[in-house]
Each structure stands twice: as C-alpha cells, then as structure tokens.
Amino acid sequence: MRILLAEDDEFIARGLLLALEESGYFLDHVRSGSDADIAIATDVYDLLVLDLGLPVIDGLEVLKRLRSRQQTVPVLILTARDGIQDRVQGLDLGGNDYISKPFDLSELEARIRVLLRKQYWNNNTEITHGSIVFDTVSRRVKVNGEPLELSARELALLEIMLQRRGRVVTKRQLADHLSNWESVLTDNAIEILMHRLRKKLETTGFEVRTIRGLGYLVEKAV
Ligand code: CA
Helix, strand or coil: CEEEEECCCHHHHHHHHHHHHHCCCEEEEECCHHHHHHHHHHCCCCEEEEECCCCCCCHHHHHHHHHHCCCCCCEEEEEECCCHHHHHHHHHCCCCEEEEECCCHHHHHHHHHHHHHHHHHCCCCEEEECCEEEECCCCEEEECCEEECCCHHHHHHHHHHHHCCCCEECHHHHHHHCCCCCCCCCHHHHHHHHHHHHHHCHHHCCCCEEECCCEEECCCCC
C-alpha cells in the first residue's frame, strides 16, 4: 500500500516515514500543501496522511481540492491538540479520521489500518481465500493454519491480488501501489516478484493467472 505523507515538521515526518516503511508501506513525503495537491492529483495513493498546518496552501485547502476532483482516497488528518475547529472542518471537508499531535505511533498505525481495511476489505480483519488466510492486522499469511514466510514485497503483491479478486490487475497498477518516488518497480521486477510469489504458493492451490497483454487475475470464488 502506498501512502502520501504531507507534513512540514521534519522531526515528525522522519519518525513517521521510518515507522511506516518498517511496517511495509511505500511512502512519499511532501512538505507543502501545493506539493501535496500536485502529488495526490497525479500519482496513485491508497491513503493520505495530511497535516493541516502546511506552507503555501494549508491542509484544509488540499482536502477541499482533492474531494472536488472526486478523489476517494482515504485521508487521515494530523491536527494540533486544541484544534477542535480544524478537526470539525477537516471531517466536514471529507477527511476520514484525525489524530492530534503529539500522537502515539501505534495508535496512528492502527488508524491507518482501520481506513485501509474499510477501503479494501469491507472492515474485515482476516481474509480467507482457499487455504490461505491473510491477517490484515499482523500482515501475516497462514496456509492451513501454518505461517508462510513471504518478503515484504511478496506480501504486498499478494495483498493487492487478494483485494482485487475477480478483476484483472495491470502491471502499471501493481507498480503504482508497490513503488514510491525513490524506487519504481519495473515490469521486469514485477514479473520476477510474481514468479517468486507463485512458487511459494505453489502447493496451496492459490492461482494467479496471466492474462496476456493485460495483466494478472485471481479468480473470485474458490
Ligand atoms: Ca505543520
């Protein structure tokens, strides 16, 4: 999952980037409202973490603009502790949740998981597909009750394919969700990654079909 972090406080941003990347998210970081506005309009994100006090244009304006473009990306707002008016306005402008500074990283991560779960998993915490169980909280996979070792990228790839069961997923879409500005996944890298994932899931009955010229497909019903 790819997250845009719009935060001008370097100390807070650095801590968030480290923690979220450690948790397997792909992060891009901007420091002004105008950069956030451009990034969210042009790149694909699964979530926006938005500080309201940003230079050039503020977070509320970023939010207003992205919702007026009909963008449905979930937005988690970062506010000052006493900013009740900001929180109300942020929620009314289409923000999905907020957390007040200073916040605890574990709570912020839990709130991110809630928003992503709502967006992609109908609020379910565990996703079952045949003999595979994907736990969206611990981000671990079990096959017939036994833990399966996957790399962070393999896990992220499996997550996307499970989210989009019954639909063809293009390499471009995979690259959009499994990259950030610093490291963009090439078509070739995606093919290698898919090969490794298939290999590890070989005995589980989990099948990713290649749809020539289009992309990959996991059938909906198992
Ligand atoms: Ca700020």
